[in-house]
Amino acid sequence: MSKLDFAALLCSRLCHDLVSPVGAINNGLELLAGEQDESMRDAVFDLIEKSTAQTSNKLQFFRLAFGAAGGFSAHLDTREAEKSLRAFLAGSKVELSWNVSTSELSKGGVKLLLNMCLVSAETLVRGGLLSVSYGEAADDTVTLSVEATGSRVIFSDDIRSALQGRVKEKDLEPRSAPAHLACMVAAELGGTLQIEDIDAEKIRIFAQVKAIA
Numbered sequence: 001m002s003k004l005d006f007a008a009l010l011c012s013r014l015c016h017d018l019v020s021p022v023g024a025i026n027n028g029l030e031l032l033a034g035e036q037d038e039s040m041r042d043a044v045f046d047l048i049e050k051s052t053a054q055t056s057n058k059l060q061f062f063r064l065a066f067g068a069a070g071g072f073s074a075h076l077d078t079r080e081a082e083k084s085l086r087a088f089l090a091g092s093k094v095e096l097s098w099n100v101s102t103s104e105l106s107k108g109g110v111k112l113l114l115n116m117c118l119v120s121a122e123t124l125v126r127g128g129l130l131s132v133s134y135g136e137a138a139d140d141t142v143t144l145s146v147e148a149t150g151s152r153v154i155f156s157d158d159i160r161s162a163l164q165g166r167v168k169e170k171d172l173e174p175r176s177a178p179a180h181l182a183c184m185v186a187a188e189l190g191g192t193l194q195i196e197d198i199d200a201e202k203i204r205i206f207a208q209v210k211a212i213a
Helices: 003-034 038-065 078-089 107-121 157-163 177-188
Strands: 075-077 094-099 104-106 128-136 141-149 192-199 202-210
Touching: 003 038, 003 177, 038 078, 038 107, 075 078, 075 107, 078 094, 078 104, 078 107, 104 107, 107 128, 107 141, 107 177, 107 202, 157 177, 157 192, 177 192, 177 202
Parallel strands: 094 128
Antiparallel strands: 075 104, 128 141, 141 202, 192 202
């Protein structure tokens, strides 16, 4: 698949996630134009405020996960990555446990970690806990790990194949594009993604790559 085609898939995924909150803002503005009841106007303003925040949070997250955040800087502050992830998950039923001790990661490392988080969070269809961790090994490698725990974890075959680099180009879709991106970034960092199905309520995705801090 060409880089242009893959970029188009990521753009489609981004637009899919943004269309709902942006549409809510538009609908709210249309309602305000003809609504005179103060209580209804307050409710509409609340809807617009929440949808605006959601749109901003998603844009900030995708800027780090898909884009070239940080300009020419080779590294990014992990606190920024954590902040964007928490904002992205705000309002969902997914809680975050962030256990990343290093203060910065390479841009590729942040991109890899956030896409692993995105894929893992989407397996928690009824909500749950997303645990993110970072570890260093003696052989100059680091491990990025994301564990999803919930009452129901659904991990589809197409996402699994995309993470493992086994998806056919013709079968790649906007929904599985972040998993494919994570796979490609892991390879660029000298490693691979591995999946551990612990049980029906827990799954772990981890990558052991060359030192990227």
